[in-house]
Amino acid sequence: MTKMKLTILGSGSALPTEHRFNSSHILSIGEKSFMIDCGEGAQIKLRQYKIRTAKLHHIFISHLHGDHCFGLIGLISTLAMLNRKENLYIFAHADLEKILQPQIDYFCQNIPFQVIFNPINPRKQAVIFEDKSIKVSTIPLKHGIQCCGFLFEEKEKEKHLIKDKIEFYNIPVSKLHLIKKGADFVSANGEVITNNQLTIEPEAPKKFAYCSDTLPLEKIIPYIKGVDALFHEATFSEKEKSRAKETFHSTTRQAATIALKAEVKKLIIGHYSARYGSTDKLVEETKAVFKNTFAAEDGGEFEF
Amino acid sequence: MTKMKLTILGSGSALPTEHRFNSSHILSIGEKSFMIDCGEGAQIKLRQYKIRTAKLHHIFISHLHGDHCFGLIGLISTLAMLNRKENLYIFAHADLEKILQPQIDYFCQNIPFQVIFNPINPRKQAVIFEDKSIKVSTIPLKHGIQCCGFLFEEKEKEKHLIKDKIEFYNIPVSKLHLIKKGADFVSANGEVITNNQLTIEPEAPKKFAYCSDTLPLEKIIPYIKGVDALFHEATFSEKEKSRAKETFHSTTRQAATIALKAEVKKLIIGHYSARYGSTDKLVEETKAVFKNTFAAEDGGEFEF
Numbered sequence: 001m002t003k004m005k006l007t008i009l010g011s012g013s014a015l016p017t018e019h020r021f022n023s024s025h026i027l028s029i030g031e032k033s034f035m036i037d038c039g040e041g042a043q044i045k046l047r048q049y050k051i052r053t054a055k056l057h058h059i060f061i062s063h064l065h066g067d068h069c070f071g072l073i074g075l076i077s078t079l080a081m082l083n084r085k086e087n088l089y090i091f092a093h094a095d096l097e098k099i100l101q102p103q104i105d106y107f108c109q110n111i112p113f114q115v116i117f118n119p120i121n122p123r124k125q126a127v128i129f130e131d132k133s134i135k136v137s138t139i140p141l142k143h144g145i146q147c148c149g150f151l152f153e154e155k156e157k158e159k160h161l162i163k164d165k166i167e168f169y170n171i172p173v174s175k176l177h178l179i180k181k182g183a184d185f186v187s188a189n190g191e192v193i194t195n196n197q198l199t200i201e202p203e204a205p206k207k208f209a210y211c212s213d214t215l216p217l218e219k220i221i222p223y224i225k226g227v228d229a230l231f232h233e234a235t236f237s238e239k240e241k242s243r244a245k246e247t248f249h250s251t252t253r254q255a256a257t258i259a260l261k262a263e264v265k266k267l268i269i270g271h272y273s274a275r276y277g278s279t280d281k282l283v284e285e286t287k288a289v290f291k292n293t294f295a296a297e298d299g300g301e302f303e304f
Numbered sequence: 305m306t307k308m309k310l311t312i313l314g315s316g317s318a319l320p321t322e323h324r325f326n327s328s329h330i331l332s333i334g335e336k337s338f339m340i341d342c343g344e345g346a347q348i349k350l351r352q353y354k355i356r357t358a359k360l361h362h363i364f365i366s367h368l369h370g371d372h373c374f375g376l377i378g379l380i381s382t383l384a385m386l387n388r389k390e391n392l393y394i395f396a397h398a399d400l401e402k403i404l405q406p407q408i409d410y411f412c413q414n415i416p417f418q419v420i421f422n423p424i425n426p427r428k429q430a431v432i433f434e435d436k437s438i439k440v441s442t443i444p445l446k447h448g449i450q451c452c453g454f455l456f457e458e459k460e461k462e463k464h465l466i467k468d469k470i471e472f473y474n475i476p477v478s479k480l481h482l483i484k485k486g487a488d489f490v491s492a493n494g495e496v497i498t499n500n501q502l503t504i505e506p507e508a509p510k511k512f513a514y515c516s517d518t519l520p521l522e523k524i525i526p527y528i529k530g531v532d533a534l535f536h537e538a539t540f541s542e543k544e545k546s547r548a549k550e551t552f553h554s555t556t557r558q559a560a561t562i563a564l565k566a567e568v569k570k571l572i573i574g575h576y577s578a579r580y581g582s583t584d585k586l587v588e589e590t591k592a593v594f595k596n597t598f599a600a601e602d603g604g605e606f607e608f
Contacts, residue, residue, distance in 0.1 A: 014385055016378075018352045040378040041345040048322045066381045066411045074320075074344040077370045081318055099410055106403055107370045 002030045002133075002154060004206050005303045006231065008270065009045035011296040013213075013235050013249075014067050015274040016040065020298055022067035023271060025231070026051055027152060027208060029134055035059040036150060036210050042071035043078050049299055053079060058129060060136065061092035062212060063122065063147035069096065073103045080111040087114045091128055091136075093146055094119035122148035125223060130155075139223050141214035143248045149212065151223055154205035165198050206304065209264070212271045215245065216254035221262045228304040230264040231296070233271035238285055240273070252282050256289030266304055270296030306334045306437075306458060308510050309607045310535065312574065313349035315600040317517075317539050317553075318371050319578040320344065324602055326371035327575060329535070330355055331456060331512060333438055339363040340454060340514050346375035347382050353603055357383060362433060364440065365396035366516060367426065367451035373400065377407045384415040391418045395432050395440075397450055398423035426452035429527060434459075443527050445518035447552045453516065455527055458509035469502050510608065513568070516575045519549065520558035525566045532608040534568040535600070537575035542589055544577070556586050560593030570608055574600030 005028040012020030022039025026046075033056040035042070046053060061069050069092070076088065090096065097117040104115055120128050120138055123146060129136040132155070139149035158180035166176070171185055179185060185193040209224040212233035224230055234256075235249035244251045250258075252269065259267040267290050269282065276282060279295040286293040294302060309332040316324030326343025330350075337360040339346070350357060365373050373396070380392065394400065401421040408419055424432050424442055427450060433440040436459070443453035462484035470480070475489055483489060489497040513528040516537035528534055538560075539553035548555045554562075556573065563571040571594050573586065580586060583599040590597040598606060 015382055016348050016351065018348075021348065022378075040375070041348060044320050044322075044325065044345060047320070064410070066378065070378045070381070070411075071344070074326075074370065074374045077374070078319055095410070099407060102406070103403060106368070106399070107374075 001203050002206060003303055004029050004152070004208050004228065005301060006208065006229065006268065007049060007051065008296040008298055008300040008302075009042050009049070010039045011270045011272060011298050011300070012039075012067070013233075013271045013273055014065070016067075017274045019277075020272065020274070021045060022070065023062075023212065024071060025210070026056070027210075029152065029154070029206070031055055032057075032134065034136075034152065037062055037068040037212075038071040038075060039067050040070040040074075043075040045298065046075075053082075053084070057086060057089060058136075059088065059090045059092075060150050060210075061090065061096060062141075062149065062210070063143060063145055064093050064095055064099075065145065065213070068213075072100060073107065076104060076111070076115060077108050079113070080108045084113050087116055089116045089118055089129075091118045091120050093122060120148070122146040137223070139209065139211060139220050141211060141220070142217050143213045143215070147213055149214070149220065150210045151227070152208045152210075154207070156205055157202035159195070159199035159202055162198055162200060165193075169193055169198070171198070208304070211258075213249060215248050216250045216258055218258070218261070221258065224258075224262045224264060226262070227264045229266040229268060229302060230259055230262065231268045231270060232258055234269035234282055234286060235271050235273050237276070237282055252285035253289050256286045256293065259290040259293075265292065266302070267293045268296055268302055269293060305507050306510060307607055308333050308456070308512050308532065309605055310512065310533065310572065311353060311355065312600040312602055312604040312606075313346050313353070314343045315574045315576060315602050315604070316343075316371070317537075317575045317577055318369070320371075321578050323581075324576065324578070325349060326374070327366075327516065328375060329514070330360070331514075333456065333458070333510070335359055336361075336438065338440075338456065341366055341372040341516075342375040342379060343371050344374040344378070347379040349602065350379075357386075357388070361390060361393060362440075363392065363394045363396075364454050364514075365394065365400060366445075366453060366514070367447060367449055368397050368399055368403075369449065369517070372517075376404060377411065380408060380415070380419060381412050383417070384412045388417050391420055393420045393422055393433075395422045395424050397426060424452070426450040441527070443513065443515060443524050445515060445524070446521050447517045447519070451517055453518070453524070454514045455531070456512045456514075458511070460509055461506035463499070463503035463506055466502055466504060469497075473497055473502070475502075512608070515562075517553060519552050520554045520562055522562070522565070525562065528562075528566045528568060530566070531568045533570040533572060533606060534563055534566065535572045535574060536562055538573035538586055538590060539575050539577050541580070541586055556589035557593050560590045560597065563594040563597070569596065570606070571597045572600055572606055573597060
């Protein structure tokens with residue numbers, strides 16, 4: 001069974017603190033690594049948490065506030081010095097290329113790999129990346145500037161063959177491909193062996209949704225319905241509800257309410273305002289609405 | 305007596321490590337703070353080491369390699385969010401403005417203070433800043449790109465008045481200014497009181513020199529002669545002498561030899577290659593040539 005794992009590189013918000021770097025995350029799906037946001041110092045955290053970058057090819061940037069992207073140039077510069085050869089694909093608002101490419105040209109001369117910018121439209125829900133097993137879509141959010149979350153979905157898996165039955169019915173290898181996809185088998189004498197006798201249902205595809213930064217937004221619920229884990233920002237405690245609204249952020253209860261209505265399996269809150277040292281109170285407030293809540297902390301790992 | 309204090313924000317070189325951020329330093333002179341280089345994460349270290357930025361108005365950038373300047377945009381962005389009002393002056397190669405100003409324009413809209421770029425010519429020894437009590441000059445270095453060190457000098461201080469003698473000779477207040485500068489006093493009846501009867505010599509002005517990144521360079525010796533403290537890069541151990549030369553850096557012995565020939569009072573080495581975990585061997589090699597050597601470590605403080 002494929003495991004997804006989210007590692008928190010930075011759990012802070014606009015202002016980094018002694019214990020919280022700016023937003024950055026690594027989502028591992030099997031052998032693959034995806035970076036979500038890249039605040040200042042992300043490369044330092046990668047090294048500190050011993051996360052290898054060899055399997056990291058895709059970076060998704062939710063929006064162009066500095067606390068979500070100032071770490072890119074340092075990371076790219078370091079990868080260039082380490083003589084990385086494989087291309088790096090960055091999915092972000094089109095403006096990023098205009099800002100970052102001149103820096104790459106100036107600071108990373110003779111860079112041995114290509115940085116390929118994939119402009120995305122944060123206002124539109126769309127599939128922006130897919131490979132054989134994974135699909136990533138944007139989730140339009142509501143923030144001070146154009147901003148989107150990301151939904152990472154495993155693709156529908158094939159059914160598992162029941163080895164004994166395949167041998168018993170003497171099914172030729174050439175047919176296995178179709179049977180995995182759900183086909184029945186018809187033997188030479190016309191006997192029909194239904195697919196359910198030959199296969200076991202695959203595990204449900206894993207889904208992870210990342211929603212930061214945003215006002216609480218009910219219209220995202222259909223996109224994130226039933227995901228295995230939802231990362232939702234909870235920048236503020238309930239006490240600071242008006243401050244949250246002013247700055248286009250969510251409170252603990254608001255994040256929890258979205259999780260509850262979307263019937264997600266697990267909620268991870270993060271992107272805390274610098275005013276909070278401990279997250280105890282924030283977690284308590286969130287759990288009061290959505291029990292299966294966990295708090296992101298720098299270096300924290302969540303498997304699902 | 306004015307104290308100078310150097311705080312190391314980052315003691316690493318091109319690649320940051322778990323324990324060493326990229327180059328960045330704060331030089332405090334009395335109540336004033338000067339930043340020297342600003343690698344990624346400098347703002348995080350300022351916060352971690354509880355260094356206030358209210359007294360920081362001047363940043364000196366030795367050269368435009370990323371490990372010496374990638375922290376600027378994060379620092380400026382944070383100061384803007386904290387509603388700083390006072391201008392920030394950056395002394396650096398003219399190219400910095402071309403790279404950094406577009407980032408400030410994009411990420412720090414409505415910034416409540418001005419970032420004023422003071423282009424410097426790193427190839428020329430010149431005074432680039434002075435106020436009532438401090439003077440800063442460039443020290444041309446030899447690196448892969450244009451690069452200079454910085455000499456921070458207190459200005460010559462005035463002599464201290466001997467209060468009892470001033471009263472005894474009944475010297476009017478209007479004359480004290482000249483006496484502090486060395487003038488004799490002539491009384492109403494023509495008696496000459498020589499200055500040495502009225503004053504004590506001031507302390508020698510403090511001097512600090514920062515030299516990174518560079519090949520060992522004998523021609524800097526006249527500029528740094530006898531300074532109270534010299535920060536000199538020692539990126540490599542003696543074993544890596546050829547690597548040091550290739551990359552336009554210095555070894556431990558080379559840094560020590562410069563310190564010895566310049567008869568400096570104290571040598572601080574830093575800017576270590578990421579290959580070195582402990583600095584024990586590096587310090588040992590340096591001390592073999594120049595005894596009064598200290599090793600920069602992130603968070604380290606040196607008073608002189």
